[in-house]
Amino acid sequence: MAVPLTADTFADALRAEGVQVVEHPDWRTHNRNHRGPWGPVRGVMLHHTAGRNSLRLCRDGTASLPGPLCIGLIAKDGTAHLLGYGRTNHAGSGSAAVLDAVVAERTPPSPGPDAVDGNALFYGFETENLGNGRDPYPAAQLAAVERLSAAICRAHGWSSASVIGHKEWTRRKIDPSFSMTVMRARIEARLSLKPVPRPAPAAGAYEPFPGTAYFVPGRRGALITAAGERLVAEGCGRYAVGPGPVWGEADVRSYAAWQRKLGYAGAAADGIPGRVSWDKLRVPHT
Template structure:
């Protein structure tokens, strides 16, 4: 049980843990606090968005479920977009037995009847994913999810058992669509050492690099490709992944000794790690 952090303290805690943060508008005062007090807080709840246009949805919500729908959205590239702070419409009613287990950091029981308002008791974060079992979670996104969770656990003196899934809170939900045992294992490992800001961007996954993808990560990668003498840009590089980026990355792959289909311009983990794209 803890008093919620101030917005500034939360942003500092995330950045200390190496989270790449983007702040949107009046996020520090955008909340649902008029519906009731927020806090004391007992843990972190993770969700998946199960839709498209996630940033706008998380910030504004819908007519039936007004925003903000979370504190932050974890994008595919690992950026955590802060869209609200305080009471948010993320958890809804859930199990009093689960809340009791989180408070004592005990093993979670199966969720019982919906009886307790989780919006008042948890930090809520949405993870961009369709939740259909086919939409991947890139490593950069999982990395950001465990880092943000560890940041709050470290600050409040919690263990990884204070991080739960929406699907563990209520029988009505299935999100997020990954193993929480694995995620809590990652968080526990991170909490076992001092926070470190890794100097290079983790590989976001090959599926990240599709035509039209927009991210500052793409600009930063292009800058590194130019520095390595592999830039094939007439203009740029810029934040939108396109043919010039693909040709530039293919040149980098050939520079590393790849050929044929292995030099198709789609980043792979080994070539990405050797490119050493600085953290944004």
């Protein structure tokens, strides 16, 4: 039985394990605790999103499944986006036999009937992937899954047997679409190592304003993608596909939404970054 880590202790544990963390607004208090208790926590549950550009969905959920849908989303580049903390709508009901195995820290059996509320018992994380067997998991992304899981296990004194996939919890699910046996072996190997911490973000952790002239149609670069990801995180993404590395109309529409969110109107919300709005967007170094 374990009391959940405090939000600050949790974030510190991730950074101490070398996880690249992005903290989204109000993540420490964004949860479903009003629907029931969170804890005692028993383990970590991993998922895949079955879609792309999932930050907003994972944070806000849907009308039928309110957010947050996880504590954190692990992006393709290995960044862990912290979206909520506490009870989240990620696990649903699952197998009592699997829960017994997690508590005993042994390999889970095939899941039995859904009988236990997993939302109350697990830290839940989404990994961005289509889950179709053809969408790859980049090495940086799997390394982040490994480090994040190891960080929580290390903090609670758990072994890697405390980490399960959603597909191991219930017969209803197939996620994540990577091997949990392999991932648990990676986590166990990492727990035998001394963690290498990553510094907490500071004022210099964000990209400086590159100038208005930088944002011309067709401009290509990792900075464009990073800015788009932050716009999505702020609920201002207007992308059908993306964000991507080429500055285009979808980026302009998304940035205009950000400017309006900041209170700009008319010509001041033209979708072209200015220094003040850019600094408030806090685009991480690329």
